[in-house]
Amino acid sequence: MSATAEQVAFWILAIPLVATAAGVVVAKNPVHAAMNLVAAFFFLAGIYVLLTAHLIAFLQVLVYAGAVMVLFLFVIMLISLGDEHLLEERYRGMQLLGVVGAMGLVAVLAWAILDVARAAPGPLPADFGTVKAVGRALYTRFLLPFEATSLLLLAAIVGAVVVAKERI
């Protein structure tokens, strides 16, 4: 069986994605963790392109790798813990139990996924995943959640300012 272009691209993106995601967990320094997370978001955007979700891949880079990570880095710099404040991780029984539980969850999920029908997906309409197609869904069937999202973002802006500011 010869590998298709999609399979090659998938493995090229998936292996560094898992490596950088593990780097977020392994890193002691929050800045290193943030850099690993940015890389993971870029690889994930590539995976989204493979799934013909072009708009979502673009938003992934714009919102996650751009806005959210800048926010994270700002807070890391504001808190600016010195080296002596790097928390050394003590692995106690409860934490190890949690890790074992997480591994168990992945095993259960994998078992369930392998039960899913393995049919290759069918042909796609030409505009699948474009701004036009997703926008049409957002502004018709998902209009109410879409408008509710704007309220949520407004509440988040006001809430973040109220919580983070010392004196208003």
Next chain:
Amino acid sequence: MAIEYYLLLAAILFGIGLTGVLMKRNALIVMMCVELMLNAANLTFLAFARQRTSVDGQAVAFFVIAVAAAEAAVGLAIVLAVYRTRGAVNVDEVRALRE
């Protein structure tokens, strides 16, 4: 290419994020791991959208990104406020709601 590869990748990402949430004590890294878990959920939505040839999954992924951005803004504001009042970003040390 069948979507089970994408679903397995999402499960592994979710497991890595969950491991981080349960193991790390730095609140900032815990929040980054929560973002990883949200992205794993997004990947699952997009994989099933591709399988079912429906853009509904992509619309939901759009909402997940918006909610995750709001969550990051408010969560980081809380981390900052806790750091100001308690001088700590260690989730084990911050366990009281008031005082």
